[in-house]
Amino acid sequence: MSTKERRQREIAEREQLFLEKTHELVCQDGLLQLNMARIADACDYATGTLYQHFASKEDLLVALLTARSEERIVFFRRAASWNAPPRDRMFAFAAADVAFVERNPQYFRIAQFAQTEVVWSAASQERRQAFLHAMQPAGELALGIVSDGVRSGDLELGDATAEEVALGLWSIVVGTHTLVHAAGLLEFFNVKEPYRSMGRNIHRLLNGLGWQPLFETCDGNACERYAKRLMSDVFGETT
Amino acid sequence: MSTKERRQREIAEREQLFLEKTHELVCQDGLLQLNMARIADACDYATGTLYQHFASKEDLLVALLTARSEERIVFFRRAASWNAPPRDRMFAFAAADVAFVERNPQYFRIAQFAQTEVVWSAASQERRQAFLHAMQPAGELALGIVSDGVRSGDLELGDATAEEVALGLWSIVVGTHTLVHAAGLLEFFNVKEPYRSMGRNIHRLLNGLGWQPLFETCDGNACERYAKRLMSDVFGETT
DNA sequence: CTCATGATTTGAATCTTGTTCAAAATAGCG
DNA sequence: CGCTATTTTGAACAAGATTCAAATCATGAG
Numbered sequence A, B: 001m002s003t004k005e006r007r008q009r010e011i012a013e014r015e016q017l018f019l020e021k022t023h024e025l026v027c028q029d030g031l032l033q034l035n036m037a038r039i040a041d042a043c044d045y046a047t048g049t050l051y052q053h054f055a056s057k058e059d060l061l062v063a064l065l066t067a068r069s070e071e072r073i074v075f076f077r078r079a080a081s082w083n084a085p086p087r088d089r090m091f092a093f094a095a096a097d098v099a100f101v102e103r104n105p106q107y108f109r110i111a112q113f114a115q116t117e118v119v120w121s122a123a124s125q126e127r128r129q130a131f132l133h134a135m136q137p138a139g140e141l142a143l144g145i146v147s148d149g150v151r152s153g154d155l156e157l158g159d160a161t162a163e164e165v166a167l168g169l170w171s172i173v174v175g176t177h178t179l180v181h182a183a184g185l186l187e188f189f190n191v192k193e194p195y196r197s198m199g200r201n202i203h204r205l206l207n208g209l210g211w212q213p214l215f216e217t218c219d220g221n222a223c224e225r226y227a228k229r230l231m232s233d234v235f236g237e238t239t
Numbered sequence C: 001c002t003c004a005t006g007a008t009t010t011g012a013a014t015c016t017t018g019t020t021c022a023a024a025a026t027a028g029c030g
Numbered sequence D: 001c002g003c004t005a006t007t008t009t010g011a012a013c014a015a016g017a018t019t020c021a022a023a024t025c026a027t028g029a030g
Helices: A002-029 A036-042 A047-053 A057-080 A086-103 A105-114 A125-151 A162-181 A194-208 A220-235 B002-029 B036-042 B047-053 B057-080 B086-103 B105-114 B125-151 B162-181 B194-208 B220-235
Strands: none
Touching (some): A002 A047, A036 A047, A057 A086, A057 A220, A086 A125, A086 A194, A086 A220, A125 A162, A162 A194, A162 B162, B002 B047, B002 B057, B002 B105, B036 B057, B057 B125, B057 B220, B086 B105, B086 B162, B105 B162, B162 B194, B194 B220
16 A cells, blocks of 8 residues: 555654654753653644654653664774774774764763663663664674784684673773763863873773784874874764 | 750761662662652651752762762772782772672662763752762772882883873773663673673783783683682672 | 740642543545 | 544643641740
């Protein structure tokens, strides 16, 4: 039935609209002010209609995260497909998430909130699953870079697994985001330029893995230049 | 006035009671079920009385975190005062937080939730400040270990700062906690035994810093033995 | 001991916001 | 053009955070 298909499309479009407006509202007034009635209002629909798409507010938040994740994956993809040695691509991969979060500060806020037990467990199974699937390419890309490193002979895993290496970077990035976003925390502990420090610590971790070519972190200027070049080469003009 | 002092003490005691019962309720029924009326009820006080201590639910959560932080600091302190080379103490420091969180799974849940923008910004300035001050010893201990490393000649900072080194460990630990607590995430990405991987990655980071004596992470069994010994030596019997 | 006064406590009332569902509107179809 | 099924609506409901007027209690003077 073509009418059925049209209907399907209309519903999908409306869901997009809801998600986009929600994103707008969050950007505008913050997560704190977000409420279901306001979202429905902003889209000129009744609250009930909103609930035909999302089982709960939590569900909507996870869906929003999923929708916006494609954009995040674009950054990862760009880092992974950089024409550079695997070690640089691995570093770029971590930098990709910093670049993304810096351009989308509210994304991390929502992610942090949505992945909280209270919110996460209140979202529907399907939405959570959809989020994980949306993130899957990121995992695959990361593991791909590690295998490239092994294949090219730059990296010897020994007893480690590719997942372990990826987890190392991932946890540094997630942890740094978390600390950066906890207002007042890093200032209190006298940490300046956390992302710059993060970059150097990632270099150290990769050095510690023996991933060739090793990178000299003692020279602050060199680190600086490296980061600059990477950012312009990989995340340069587009978007 | 002695009566005034007694009153003061009584109020402080009541605040303790509120915090303890809240903690109990969270452990029992989870953060999701927590509500102000129930807390007041469980303590045989009216809701209004609860609000004389805490400006809001968020305020109470941050206060709870602060109260329980002393216990967390105990773990850090034990690691920092371990009779071992600075590098081992640094490693133990990170392990301390894992040991603490494993024994207090709900602490991290609350911390994660409370440090979310939504909750954190809804707590009062004073409570947030108090939390940061409660955490201060942890920062000082960490920096102390780094300086010990430098003083003993095991570590050369070069252009790095002690804060940067501490941030590296801190972000790995926080990041790993976060990933571990996001239900289903690590399973989905096929990561097994995240804390074990975290330990090895921390060794690699410290190796990458050139912090002597370097630790060979290629031998999985050696890592295992090291972690075992550390746990029993440092967090052995007590508590 | 008694009463006046101020501080504290109480819990019902209020307000906000997420969620539901009966009624109204709409669409599809013979 | 009706008839029926589906969708949309938004007022009603529920849950829980927060407030505040009234009640209670503590203190101290007379």
